[in-house]
Amino acid sequence: MTILRNKKSLLCPNCRRLISRHERVCPYCGTSRPGSWWKNNRLTAGFGDENRIISLITYANVGMYILSLLLNPRSAGLAVNPFDFLSPSDRSLLILGSTGTVAIGQLHRWWTLLAANYLHGSLLHIAFNLIALRQIGPLVIREYGAYRMFVIYTLGGVAGFFLSFLAGIAFTIGASAAVCSLIGAMLFYGKSRGGTYGRNIYSQIGAWAISIFVFGLMVPGINNWGHGGGMAAGALLAFLLGYQERQRENISHKFLAIGCAALTAMILAWAALTGILYLLLA
Numbered sequence: 001m002t003i004l005r006n007k008k009s010l011l012c013p014n015c016r017r018l019i020s021r022h023e024r025v026c027p028y029c030g031t032s033r034p035g036s037w038w039k040n041n042r043l044t045a046g047f048g049d050e051n052r053i054i055s056l057i058t059y060a061n062v063g064m065y066i067l068s069l070l071l072n073p074r075s076a077g078l079a080v081n082p083f084d085f086l087s088p089s090d091r092s093l094l095i096l097g098s099t100g101t102v103a104i105g106q107l108h109r110w111w112t113l114l115a116a117n118y119l120h121g122s123l124l125h126i127a128f129n130l131i132a133l134r135q136i137g138p139l140v141i142r143e144y145g146a147y148r149m150f151v152i153y154t155l156g157g158v159a160g161f162f163l164s165f166l167a168g169i170a171f172t173i174g175a176s177a178a179v180c181s182l183i184g185a186m187l188f189y190g191k192s193r194g195g196t197y198g199r200n201i202y203s204q205i206g207a208w209a210i211s212i213f214v215f216g217l218m219v220p221g222i223n224n225w226g227h228g229g230g231m232a233a234g235a236l237l238a239f240l241l242g243y244q245e246r247q248r249e250n251i252s253h254k255f256l257a258i259g260c261a262a263l264t265a266m267i268l269a270w271a272a273l274t275g276i277l278y279l280l281l282a
Contacts, residue, residue, distance in 0.1 A: 156181020184234025
């Protein structure tokens with residue numbers, strides 16, 4: 001069915017229902033001033049669709065991974081260890097923003113706390129993290145909204161890597177700290193909400209958290225400090241920001257998400273430009 005809209009109607013930026021542009025409050029979800037320009041511009045439109053925001057995060061990760069391979073592939077062919085298949089070199093990852101005591105303690109590159117969330121060490125590494133993101137991301141968006149999801153993802157990843165820096169981890173990358181922050185947010189949600197649904201969420205996500213830590217103890221090179229820090233930060237951010245059943249997304253959540261998006265775009269652009277210049281001048 002095709003719905004024709006005129007200049008007097010629009011889709012609510014929160015619940016996506018067709019309403020009058022002049023409504024002071026959305027009659028379906030209660031969003032105030034749904035026709036305001038700042039709720040319907042191109043800058044905020046990307047957060048209105050859960051598939052779009054998850055796709056944008058995915059594209060950023062894949063783009064940075066491809067660039068890291070182009071800079072200096074360590075293992076372009078099939079390696080003996082499947083975890084090393086299509087692995088960029090440590091040098092290319094350091095140029096693009098790997099974090100840890102080397103990048104921060106020696107080079108004072110604090111921006112790597114964010115950039116490292118978009119770098120990966122192999123094809124399996126990025127595949128595992130993006131699969132996990134596509135599993136947990138839609139659930140977090142449903143219960144928190146897309147704006148808060150992206151804030152938790154961004155700040156939780158930064159906090160996870162900051163804790164691993166304090167713990168003395170020299171070199172670390174990957175989206176797992178940010179993904180773990182989403183897991184922490186859902187653990188908080190399940191525990192806070194309670195009831196049958198909340199307990200089921202807490203039980204299921206809790207099993208994920210335990211399996212992640214067990215996997216980290218069994219496989220060398222896993223940054224458990226980053227995972228644990230991400231989960232703790234995700235739970236704290238969830239407590240501070242609230243979830244949909246307690247508090248609908250508001251303008252402060254949207255501006256915070258836009259700030260995180262702008263900062264991420266600037267840092268990744270800087271990292272990519274640095275990498276491209278290195279590639280051209282090498």
